Amino acid sequence: MSDAPPRQGLLVILDGLGDRPSEALDGRTPLEAAHTPHLNRLVAEGQCGLTDPLLPGVPVDTHVGTSVLLGLAPREAMRLARGPVEATGAGVPLLPGDVALRCNLATLHATPDGLHIRDRRAGRVRDEVPALADTLVGVSLGEGITGSLHPATGHRTILRLTGAGLSDAIGDTDPGSGTEPCMLRPCRPLEESAAAHRTALAVDRFVAIAHERLRTHPLNRAREAAGLLPANGVITRGAGAVAATHNLVQHLGLRAAVLTREATVAGLARLFHFTPIELGGEDGARHAAAAGDELPALVAATEAALQDHDLVFLHIKDPDIFSHDRDPVGKRDVLERIDSALVPLLKPDRVIAVSGDHTTDSRLGRHVGDPVPSLLRVPLGRIDDRTIFGETDAAAGGLGRISSSGLLWSLLDGMGVLPNLRPRDAAYFA
Ligand SMILES: [Zn+2]
Known part of the structure; x- marks a missing residue:
């Protein structure tokens, strides 16, 4: 760790972000087909890659994929059931x-x-x-x-x-x-x-x-x-049973907040002793997704949370809902709305990652094991030669193919809050 003050971190979790090519989108995925100039700018200023939520090729549920991005040790995420969450x-x-x-x-x-x-x-x-x-x-x-x-x-x-x-x-x-x-x-x-x-x-x-x-x-x-x-x-x-005891973000003593509209994700926030900021309810998610009209409120609440937290997780459910409805075009459109809505949060001095909890195939309407396109922008950090946020570019990005945990660790390191690995920390990483 350097002596520089820690930077603020923002991890945007787009639920079910990853997808597969669709005929309705001329053989592109919804993220590839979407016009996302602001996410593309983050890729141009940083790196992209493909992240495996837990293990390569293995589909996971939202609570598992999200818990890893929130810092839960992978072996505990693997055993995490919805009941206790x-x-x-x-x-x-x-x-x-x-x-x-x-x-x-x-x-x-x-x-x-x-x-x-x-x-x-x-x-x-x-x-x-x-x-x-x-x-x-x-x-x-x-x-x-x-x-x-x-x-x-x-x-x-x-x-x-x-x-x-x-x-x-x-x-x-x-x-x-x-x-x-x-x-x-x-x-x-x-x-x-x-x-x-x-x-x-x-x-x-x-x-x-x-x-x-x-x-x-x-x-x-x-x-x-x-x-x-x-x-x-x-x-x-x-x-x-209670299985979640090793969360790295909690272990590092960071003040973390989670913004979400989903009760399950809010449950994870409480499990890890983060600040849960729940806007609206799960029942309303489907309706709201049709308009994406809650996004500005969610973004404003995220900016407010960044004022008194070190690390803020913004979970947006909408892409996954369109995938389960087998609507790749709707997913493309909501990704475009998310891209515009995020603009106020994309400050140049912030460490920003954008990822997803799993891939959801919008032709099949279910989760699949394909890795998730992800990006990481660290001020004065590494930059690859990619300029587009999408599955194909991510496969050639500088982050390579890493685990969701690896993406979180890179974000924390970019914030300057990750110490050199000590034996006593081992349980938080494996
Ligand atoms: Zn999900």
Whole structure:
């Protein structure tokens, strides 16, 4: 480290940024097809490259890809489940040994084959959720295991299991959307251990008890009388234990903030003790993306956060939403709007990186393992010969092909806050 004062850092995370060529864009990717003069200028003033979110060729979810960019040690990111992330986001305290699952309140009905899922979100139930969850607190599930349901956002809830000898190696009871017939699955152990078997049984017991109690709950009777779907069951997924303990940004003592519209990313910010600045909600994301109209507010809040933080992460969900909707043209257009909206943040003395949490193929509508185009502009830092921000140029850029962690480390080094590696730091890098 030099004696120069540390520089401010900004990492822009464009969700699902990477893509593949599309016929609708004359064989270019949405980022290549987009007119992005300001991102191109950053490439011209710095370097670009391709980043692997975790491992080359391996697709990841948003919470995994983002957690690495936020500084979580890669081996912990690999084991990070959505359950504990959402739990932290919803303010549910988790202790070592607890297992947390993400749940929906859903509309179920009993058939001879088991519980059929009539509506995965119980008609997007919202107002009744805290009262319904309250009837499922401290539920005894046998063998010293207790389950409690906590409200999260909208129809979402968190199931927290406490007790000795729990395991998070259990499957989902949620069959996922798009499966027919949509039957609730029994919870399966994912490994041959006594802990996994007893935890899976406890989840099944909780699901059965929840259906019994919620089915007859006065609030659900009232919903049915009003012609609404009853929230009479719980479907579970994303079981996990507390696994995120080594975050480099936190370890370095940096004041970090995360700006996002997504509850999951805000949950990560809380997990790492960063300042979470959440604008709007996940439910609004799809609508807002159509106009990109929240971008100026997000950018203004980012500039404000930069006034009292060393490092600010700006997470923008929109590109991923267009990819999942199989709309490469819409993705191109929103990338152009993002390019213009970012201008006030692109100050010459800032260390700036732009990357994504994973690649989302907008023809397939799903995440794929291709690396993500990324750029890094460090004042007085290295400059490569690339001038365009896109997948093809990134493959020939000076950053080469590195991991998302490598991009973050380069950003931190550019800020002048990364000390020479010491043995005691090793756990934060691997
Ligand atoms: Zn994502």
